[in-house]
Amino acid sequence: MKLSQNFLLSKTVAKSLCSAAQISKNDTVLEIGPGKRIITEELSLRAGKVIAVEADRDLCKLLEGKLSNNVQLISGDFLNVILPKFNKIVSNLPFKISSPALFRLFSLDWEKAVLILQKEFALRLVAKAGDRNYSRLSVASSFYCKAKILQTLPPTFFRPKPKVSAAVVLLEKAEPPFEASEEFWEFINKIFQHRKKILRAALKSAKLPTETKFGSRRVFTLNLSELKQVFEEICSVQTIKNQVSIRKQ
Numbered sequence: 586m587k588l589s590q591n592f593l594l595s596k597t598v599a600k601s602l603c604s605a606a607q608i609s610k611n612d613t614v615l616e617i618g619p620g621k622r623i624i625t626e627e628l629s630l631r632a633g634k635v636i637a638v639e640a641d642r643d644l645c646k647l648l649e650g651k652l653s654n655n656v657q658l659i660s661g662d663f664l665n666v667i668l669p670k671f672n673k674i675v676s677n678l679p680f681k682i683s684s685p686a687l688f689r690l691f692s693l694d695w696e697k698a699v700l701i702l703q704k705e706f707a708l709r710l711v712a713k714a715g716d717r718n719y720s721r722l723s724v725a726s727s728f729y730c731k732a733k734i735l736q737t738l739p740p741t742f743f744r745p746k747p748k749v750s751a752a753v754v755l756l757e758k759a760e761p762p763f764e765a766s767e768e769f770w771e772f773i774n775k776i777f778q779h780r781k782k783i784l785r786a787a788l789k790s791a792k793l794p795t796e797t798k799f800g801s802r803r804v805f806t807l808n809l810s811e812l813k814q815v816f817e818e819i820c821s822v823q824t825i826k827n828q829v830s831i832r833k834q
Contacts (some may be wrong), residue, residue: 590641591743593677593701598742598753599627605735605755606675608632609816615671615695617663617686618679619648621637628675629653636671638663664689668718674756679764680706680747684722687740691729698756699735707752714808717755721777727809730756749775763813772816780805784815794822 593599602624606681608614608631619625619637628635635656639645645660647827652658660668664685678686687710690698705718711732712718726732735753740746743745772793779787784807785800799811799817807815 591747599624602699613671615674617676677701704752705752715806719805796822
């Protein structure tokens with residue numbers, strides 16, 4: 586309870602999560618926040634191995650000795666712990682760490698994930714360019730994954746009941762469409778702080794060059810390919826400006 590986890594109550598939903606992830610004995614599955622073991626127990630029946638990461642030390646003590654032999658319990662914060670290899674993820678992800686947890690997962694190697702997320706967060710995760718929920722999370726999701734919402738879950742499926750509905754999301758890891766540097770993601774972070782602005786104004790607010798053919802478009806209408814083009818245009822302009830500055834010295 587200390588970490589504001591909303592524990593899943595439905596064994597039927599736990600089974601549907603495992604089915605959606607197509608769990609088999611060949612899989613090593615990561616679960617973030619095993620909580621009351623409803624998902625963990627179903628995973629242990631289907632998977633070859635389960636890696637359960639729990640940040641709440643008191644919960645870890647309660648779980649010790651109650652888990653199947655093929656479940657490895659790791660006590661610690663998912664955002665910081667060293668993880669063994671896994672190929673799938675099934676989890677009722679604690680809502681408070683959804684964003685940093687997803688960005689960490691994007692950087693790791695896996696095949697498929699089925700996650701319970703806050704519905705509003707899930708809508709951002711699957712949003713396409715032009716949607717009102719389109720955000721930097723949407724851009725990262727489209728870069729690393731194919732994402733879709735499988736079903737929504739009312740607050741009554743959890744204890745304590747959250748104030749909002751949840752959604753089950755399927756993520757399938759995909760080959761990134763291009764090589765993206767840290768500078769590219771810094772650029773995405775900066776302009777999506779002004780996602781509703783005209784791009785030219787957003788770039789100015791972010792103190793970046795404003796010379797781009799997409800300048801009259803609003804930031805949230807730009808798809809991944811277009812964002813890449815804008816980034817390359819800006820880098821080109823910045824390089825030219827730097828060269829001119831060096832010549833003048």
